[in-house]
Amino acid sequence: MSEGKQKVKPFLMFEGRAEEAMNFYTSLFDQSEIVSIERYGPEGPGPEGSVVKATFSIHGQQIMCSDSPVKHAFTFTPSISxxxxxxxxxxxxxxxxxxxxxxxxxxxxxxxxxxxxxxxxxxxxxxxxxxxxxx
Missing domain, CATH: 3.30.720.110 (Signal recognition particle alu RNA binding heterodimer, srp9/1)
Structure with a gap:
């Protein structure tokens, strides 16, 4: 499935662990892969090398993720899965x-x-x- 065809994608926001999570998920599920990764450079605003935006797929379903350079008072909740x-x-x-x-x-x-x-x-x-x- 090309990135342009899937109109709605889940988006997971992490605080510094996006690449670790994405690598974990793609190693775990069959038919999964990392599609793209864009990283912060030395100019920021996130730590250099952390994930600005990435896309991975599980069974053909694309999921996006990022590392937020801003610390939030919230995280993931079981009310969405x-x-x-x-x-x-x-x-x-x-x-x-x-x-x-x-x-x-x-x-x-x-x-x-x-x-x-x-x-x-x-x-x-x-x-x-x-x-x-x-x-």
């Missing part, structure tokens, strides 16, 4: 287990009336993920 449909039991198990390390489990990986296998987890960066197995 990224919903990912996994292709195999192995993928959902691996992704759920890895995302939950140093994170928080909101709904354990199990069978629910709406999904054969589903889990909801907040990762170590505070981003929340709903994972469901493809039927």
């Amino acid at each position: 990224l919903f990912v449909t996994c292709d195999t039991v192995e993928e959902i198990n691996r992704v759920f287990e890895t995302l939950s390390q140093d994170g928080k489990v909101y709904m354990g990986l199990a069978t629910y009336p709406f999904s054969e296998r589903f889990g909801w987890v907040g990762d170590r960066f505070g981003v929340t993920w709903q994972l469901s197995l493809e039927k």
